[in-house]
Amino acid sequence: MDKPLISINNLTHTLSNGTKVLDSINLDFYRNSFTVLTGRNGSGKTFLMKHLNGLLLPTEGEVLINNISTEKDSWNARIKVGFVFQNSNTQIIAQTVEDDIAFGLENIGLPSAEIEKRINESAEAMGITSLLEKSPHRISGGEKKRTAIAGIVAMQPDIIIFDEPFAGLDFEGVKLLLRKLIFLKESGTSIIVITHDLEKLLAHADRLVVMSKGKIVGDGNPDAMLKTAAENGIRIPPSENIETMTWLYESSKIK
Amino acid sequence: MKTNYLFEYYPHNSLLFRLNPLFKLIVLIAFCVLSALPNIWTVSISALISLFFTLSSGKHIRTQFFSMWKIFIFFILTGIIKYITSNSIQDGVFFCTRLITMTAAGLLFYSTTKLSALRRLLSKIISKKAADLFVMMLSFLPLIFKTAEELKEARYSRSFKSDKRVLRSFKLITIPLLIEMFQKVDEMADAWYSRGYNSDK
Ligand SMILES: Nc1ncnc2c1ncn2[C@@H]1O[C@H](COP(=O)(O)OP(=O)(O)OP(=O)(O)O)[C@@H](O)[C@H]1O
Ligand SMILES: [Mg+2]
Numbered sequence: 001m002d003k004p005l006i007s008i009n010n011l012t013h014t015l016s017n018g019t020k021v022l023d024s025i026n027l028d029f030y031r032n033s034f035t036v037l038t039g040r041n042g043s044g045k046t047f048l049m050k051h052l053n054g055l056l057l058p059t060e061g062e063v064l065i066n067n068i069s070t071e072k073d074s075w076n077a078r079i080k081v082g083f084v085f086q087n088s089n090t091q092i093i094a095q096t097v098e099d100d101i102a103f104g105l106e107n108i109g110l111p112s113a114e115i116e117k118r119i120n121e122s123a124e125a126m127g128i129t130s131l132l133e134k135s136p137h138r139i140s141g142g143e144k145k146r147t148a149i150a151g152i153v154a155m156q157p158d159i160i161i162f163d164e165p166f167a168g169l170d171f172e173g174v175k176l177l178l179r180k181l182i183f184l185k186e187s188g189t190s191i192i193v194i195t196h197d198l199e200k201l202l203a204h205a206d207r208l209v210v211m212s213k214g215k216i217v218g219d220g221n222p223d224a225m226l227k228t229a230a231e232n233g234i235r236i237p238p239s240e241n242i243e244t245m246t247w248l249y250e251s252s253k254i255k
Numbered sequence: 256m257k258t259n260y261l262f263e264y265y266p267h268n269s270l271l272f273r274l275n276p277l278f279k280l281i282v283l284i285a286f287c288v289l290s291a292l293p294n295i296w297t298v299s300i301s302a303l304i305s306l307f308f309t310l311s312s313g314k315h316i317r318t319q320f321f322s323m324w325k326i327f328i329f330f331i332l333t334g335i336i337k338y339i340t341s342n343s344i345q346d347g348v349f350f351c352t353r354l355i356t357m358t359a360a361g362l363l364f365y366s367t368t369k370l371s372a373l374r375r376l377l378s379k380i381i382s383k384k385a386a387d388l389f390v391m392m393l394s395f396l397p398l399i400f401k402t403a404e405e406l407k408e409a410r411y412s413r414s415f416k417s418d419k420r421v422l423r424s425f426k427l428i429t430i431p432l433l434i435e436m437f438q439k440v441d442e443m444a445d446a447w448y449s450r451g452y453n454s455d456k
Contacts, residue, residue, distance in 0.1 A: 055445050075453045083449050090442040093394070093450070095264035099371040104450035106371075133266050137401065155451060 003067070004028035005159055005190060006052055006081070010061035013047065021047050023214045024061070029159060034185050035192045036201050036222070039211035040233045045194045046086055048211070049161045052192075053081040066158075079108055082157035086164045086194075088141075088148035097123075097139070097147050098132040104155045122154040125183075127176050141168050146176075153180065159190035166197055174200065198222075198229065199237035210234070261323070261400040262365040265315045271308065271363065276373040277380075283364045290356040293349065302352050305359040316366050320359060330354040370394050384454050395443070402435050403428070 006029040013022040022044050029035065037045055050056040051063050054074030063070045063077075070077040085091040094100040098119060105115040123129045126146040131139055136147060145168055152160060162181075166174055182204060185191055193201055198208075208225040210218035210232050218228030230236045266272075271279075290301040309320050330351050338347025370390050377386035406428055 053449060055449060074448070075451070078448055078453075079451045085446075085449070090439075091446050091449070093443070093446050094371055095369060095394075096266055099369065102371065106375075107451035107453065135264060135266065137263060151450065 002030050004030055004064075005066065007064040007067075008051070008061070009064070011048075011051060011058045011063060012060040013051070013056065014059045021214050022051075022058075025216055027209065027216065027219070029190060029192065031158070031190055032185065032188055033190045033207060034181075034205045035190075035207040035209060036198065036205040037192055037194045037209045037211065038196060038198065038229055038232075038234050039217075043211040043232075044214040045211055046163055047214075049083065049163060049192070049194065052159075052161060053077045053083045055083070079155065080158045082152040082155055082160040084149050084152050084160065084162045084165060086167075088144040091148040091151070092136040092144060095135060096132070097128060097134055097136055100136055100147055101151045101154050104151055108155060118154040118156075122150040125153065125176070125180050126150040127172065142170055142173050145169060146173060149177065149180075153184070157189070159192065160184065161192045161194070163194045164196075165193060166195060166200060178204075196234060198234065202237065261319055262362065262397040263319075263401070264369065264397070265366050267313060267315065267367070269312060269367075271312060271367040274367075275376070276368045277376045279364055279368055280373065283360055286360045287357050290353045295345075298349050298352055298356075301360075302356045305356050305363065308363055309359045312363065312367070316363065319362060319366065323358065323362075326358065327355060330358075365393075365397070387452075387454065391443070391447070395440075398439060398443075399432075399436060402439065403432050406431055406435065 006027075008025055008027045011022055011025040012020065014020050025048060037049070039045055047056065051058060051070065052065070054063075054070040054077035057071050057074075065077045065080050068076050092100050093103050101119045101122060102115055105118055110118070119132070120129070123132055126149055128143060128146050128150060131143060131147070136144060139147070145165070149162070149165065165177055169177060178200065181191055181193070181201075185204070193205075195201060202208075202222050205222050208218070208220065208222040208229065209216060210225060210228050212232050217232060218225045226236050286301050286305060289297045292298070309316060333354070334347045334351025336347075337350040338344055341347070370393055373393075374386055374390040377389065410427055
């Protein structure tokens with residue numbers, strides 16, 4: 001098998017008050033994969049994912065990105081692993097949407113022509129071209145979400161983590177994002193999506209990971225994991241719904 | 256709901272927006288120095304110029320300026336205290352004029368300057384780290400006003416009345432604001448880092 005892009009070895013995170021938020025996690029993520037991560041509120045999904053791009057460091061164990069530990073080189077982790085926050089309000093930095101998308105691109109030192117190209121591409125992909133000049137304080141919640149996604153996608157990381165990306169998006173936003181996810185996966189970017197809404201993704205995911213109380217309680221093929229997910233409080237979409245959604249992806253891809 | 260947050264950048268097309276950010280920063284500093292000199296000419300000229308630009312720079316900036324009237328009353332009070340303690344009317348008037356001038360100039364600078372452009376220019380003349388730190392500090396100021404506004408909205412929507420009970424307001428707005436700001440600093444650092452920001456590169 002390929003070398004993993006991300007390798008989590010025995011990761012435990014204990015808070016200063018003694019709570020174990022994450023408990024002996026072992027997971028590998030490979031190129032060209034599409035993983036859905038699910039679990040109850042507070043099960044530790046966001047906490048775990050923040051370790052992948054070095055925003056949090058393990059108190060025990062290690063996280064390797066391309067074989068380099070996040071503790072040794074967190075910048076490496078941050079440019080290889082993109083992370084779209086659960087709350088897009090806290091992810092937006094700049095005074096205009098355009099500047100916000102540019103922020104990451106400037107940090108990785110791209111020439112300005114390339115920056116402009118990528119801003120336009122990702123804004124178009126997320127349907128926010130008309131907002132580029134606007135102040136992020138003056139756009140709607142869903143538009144902020146799209147801006148935050150565009151800002152990360154534009155950096156073209158090897159793997160992108162989306163934390164509850166569908167929350168607050170309208171139907172068109174959902175379709176644009178799905179189309180982008182499928183496109184990203186096809187062009188070689190690995191995807192991890194944290195969601196409670198399996199219906200939208202199951203047809204395209206190749207792996208379903210279930211968390212509970214800081215532990216991995218299920219990891220495998222989505223079909224095989226559905227029962228585990230249901231035992232952990234996740235609503236399982238009826239199979240006919242999954243088919244309908246598949247049809248939706250196909251149509252959105254062609255358009 | 257407020258549609259205007261104090262010190263918020265507002266894309267607009269005017270001379271002030273097109274000026275070089277670095278130049279504006281230098282002018283801002285010059286203004287603060289000028290208005291601080293104990294000379295009737297520099298104080299009044301800098302006050303007049305900044306007031307002129309503030310009032311002629313479009314509705315957005317004007318509204319913001321006048322929405323600060325509570326702060327101006329506070330400035331006038333400090334001017335009066337200065338007058339009483341120094342026993343000189345001129346000192347009192349100067350003191351109050353200076354504060355208002357600096358506020359107006361600061362507001363103008365903020366609402367018309369793209370921090371990303373300033374960051375780019377500054378990092379060419381001072382170290383990149385210092386430029387980033389400076390811009391990070393600058394981008395934090397509008398956030399304070401925005402957070403205060405959001406906190407107030409959240410309280411009001413739960414039927415909180417901004418009443419005369421100062422202590423209660425303090426407990427319900429000022430203290431949460433401070434806590435929120437500490438959290439915001441953390442979140443902002445996370446946001447910068449997750450977008451490939453590196454203080455050493
Ligand atoms: N900054 C923090 N300090 C202390 N505890 C925290 C912090 N952030 C999260 N926690 C705790 O860690 C646990 C896991 O939180 P996490 O945010 O990872 O949950 P989650 O699985 O993402 O939930 P959700 O589905 O609600 O987003 C929770 O019990 C939470 O209370
Ligand atoms: Mg979460």
